[in-house]
Amino acid sequence: MFTFHLPTAYFIAGLLYLVMPLGVWLALIKQRSAIINLWCSGGWVFGAGLVLLGYRAHLPDWLTYGVANTCFFVGISLRVIALRHALHKPLYLTRIFIGVVLAALVYAYFHHVLRSEQLRYSWGSGITAVLLLCLAWLGFAIGRQEKSTSARWLASSYLVFGLVLSVRSGGVALDISQGDALNEDVLTMVIVFLGVMGAIVGNIGFMGIFLERLTRQTGQMAMAQARNEESSRLSHQIAQLDRRRSVGEIAASLAHELSQPLTNIYLITERAHLEVEKTGAQSVDKYLSDIERNTQKAVDILNRIRKFIQSKETQFERVSLNQVVKDIMDLTNDWIQKEAVDVSLHLPVQAVWVMGDPVQLSQILMNICRNAIQATQGQAYRHIDLRIWREADQAHLSISDNGMGLAPEVLAQVSTAFFSTKSDGLGVGLSISKSIATHHGGSLTISNAPQGGAEVHLILPAVV
Numbered sequence: 001m002f003t004f005h006l007p008t009a010y011f012i013a014g015l016l017y018l019v020m021p022l023g024v025w026l027a028l029i030k031q032r033s034a035i036i037n038l039w040c041s042g043g044w045v046f047g048a049g050l051v052l053l054g055y056r057a058h059l060p061d062w063l064t065y066g067v068a069n070t071c072f073f074v075g076i077s078l079r080v081i082a083l084r085h086a087l088h089k090p091l092y093l094t095r096i097f098i099g100v101v102l103a104a105l106v107y108a109y110f111h112h113v114l115r116s117e118q119l120r121y122s123w124g125s126g127i128t129a130v131l132l133l134c135l136a137w138l139g140f141a142i143g144r145q146e147k148s149t150s151a152r153w154l155a156s157s158y159l160v161f162g163l164v165l166s167v168r169s170g171g172v173a174l175d176i177s178q179g180d181a182l183n184e185d186v187l188t189m190v191i192v193f194l195g196v197m198g199a200i201v202g203n204i205g206f207m208g209i210f211l212e213r214l215t216r217q218t219g220q221m222a223m224a225q226a227r228n229e230e231s232s233r234l235s236h237q238i239a240q241l242d243r244r245r246s247v248g249e250i251a252a253s254l255a256h257e258l259s260q261p262l263t264n265i266y267l268i269t270e271r272a273h274l275e276v277e278k279t280g281a282q283s284v285d286k287y288l289s290d291i292e293r294n295t296q297k298a299v300d301i302l303n304r305i306r307k308f309i310q311s312k313e314t315q316f317e318r319v320s321l322n323q324v325v326k327d328i329m330d331l332t333n334d335w336i337q338k339e340a341v342d343v344s345l346h347l348p349v350q351a352v353w354v355m356g357d358p359v360q361l362s363q364i365l366m367n368i369c370r371n372a373i374q375a376t377q378g379q380a381y382r383h384i385d386l387r388i389w390r391e392a393d394q395a396h397l398s399i400s401d402n403g404m405g406l407a408p409e410v411l412a413q414v415s416t417a418f419f420s421t422k423s424d425g426l427g428v429g430l431s432i433s434k435s436i437a438t439h440h441g442g443s444l445t446i447s448n449a450p451q452g453g454a455e456v457h458l459i460l461p462a463v464v
Contacts, residue, residue: 006182009192011054016199017047017075024207031210038082039206043199046075050195053181065111069124070104076131083138086209087145103127118172121179125169132162132198142209146216150208157201161194265291316440318463319358320351321388321395328365332373339382341373346387352395354460356440364433364444368399368456371430375403375454395462400455405448 021043028036049071056064077096084091103123110120139155142148168187172179177187269291325347329336336343354361369384376382383402390396430446437444442460449455 006184006188006192007054007057009054009189009196010050010181013192013195013199014047014050014052014054016196017043017050020199020203021047024203027207028210031214035082035085036210038078038085042075042078042082043203044075045071045078047199049075056182061111065120066104066108069107069128070100072124072128073100073103073131076128076135080131080134080138083135083142087138087141118175118179121181122169122173125165125172125181129162129165129169132158132165136162139205146209146212148209148212150205150212152205154202154205154209157194157198157205161191161198164191164194316355316357319354319356319361321354321361321397321460322347322351324358324361324365325386325388325397328362328369331366332369336373339373339376341376341382341384344383344385346385346389348388348390352388352390353463354395354440355463356460360436361440364436364458365397365399367430367433368458372399372401372403372454372456375401377403379403390462393462395460397458397460398455400449400451401453402451403453405452406446406454 021040024043025036025040049068052059052064052068052071056068077100081091081093081096107120107124107127110116110123114120136155136159139151139158143151143155164187168177168191171177171187177183177185181188325345329343329345372384373382376384379402381402385398385400387398388396430444434444437458437460440460442458444459445457447455447457
């Protein structure tokens with residue numbers, strides 16, 4: 001018949017508590033932290049207590065009672081501290097240390113002074129059960145906070161262990177069962193089994209928490225990298241579009257401004273030809289013909305430029321203004337923080353949708369944000385307010401700053417091509433933004449806000 005030898009069972013359980021944390025410590029060597037060191041140290045101290053308990057028949061009482069139970073208190077307390085650390089909770093090291101010392105002193109008083117087996121066992125197992133239940137509560141807290149299955153398994157193993165040990169402690173206190181850890185009854189065997197399961201499931205669960213964290217961190221890093229790549233791509237597209245639009249604006253303006261003087265030159269050469277026919281000065285006729293021919297060539301080139309600009313068709317799609325704002329905020333976040341500008345976003349819960357080119361709309365927002373940030377320079381507190389809302393079939397986006405605002409003469413020309421208040425500016429940013437808004441069937445207006453500073457208001461046709 002098979003005999004359950006409790007000292008051997010305690011010794012095996014103790015070895016597990018010594019070996020399993022070593023495996024955790026080695027497995028998580030690259031993530032070494034105070035949390036891991038505390039957890040593993042707690043396991044080793046608790047395991048040492050179980051080994052001492054298993055050798056009770058061969059060692060002095062003060063080792064297998066007082067020291068062994070103190071190891072239980074210290075071991076579980078270290079693990080409680082480790083999980084509190086993982087939850088970023090206050091550690092209360094001094095309180096826990098004083099509590100462990102008092103628990104050990106009371107245990108020694110019951111054992112050596114009162115010599116009460118009942119009080120000694122009830123106290124020792126009761127304190128251990130309370131600490132195990134604290135460990136379970138912290139494990140469930142990690143499970144909720146991090147949605148960790150491993151933490152829930154860890155918590156469940158210690159919850160059952162703590163509850164059964166509480167039942168045994170209560171039974172001894174009520175004189176229902178015998179107060180001896182080596183009493184070979186069913187409940188003691190269950191407690192030993194649960195201790196072994198705690199060593200296995202608890203350590204595997206703890207290791208699982210860190211592996212789950214590593215997986216989440218890897219996923220978050222991949223997502224952050226993807227966002228950075230998307231922001232970089234958007235930034236590159238906006239820069240390319242800015243350059244193309246700037247060249248287009250310059251070319252369109254040149255085509256418009258030069259067409260009149262070229263036409264005048266062409267008319268002058270016509271009159272010169274007539275004068276040559278009247279006076280008979282045929283020697284200059286060929287030069288006039290050259291002027292006429294080259295003038296016509298310049299006019300043709302300008303017409304081609306104008307047609308090239310006008311023939312560019314944009315493929316519109318359904319675009320969320322909320323998403324456009326979020327993309328630009330991600331793109332300009334570092335600059336905004338460096339400039340110490342406070343940005344207030346007022347985005348509706350339901351996204352506002354328009355039909356358009358997302359890159360071109362991002363270009364409008366980038367130009368406006370850039371101007372708004374620059375407008376707040378010199379202010380003690382720099383603030384930008386960005387709002388999106390929908391009224392009927394129109395989508396509205398406004399950006400206001402707390403800068404100095406615009407003088408009337410500046411306000412009259414601010415969106416005119418090549419007008420800039422900055423010495424190094426080309427003066428095409430707002431002009432481009434206005435032409436994009438018009439191309440999208442909307443409008444872009446610039447004014448001084450009632451509360452001070454400038455305000456840019458973009459209106460576009462809204463879609464469902």
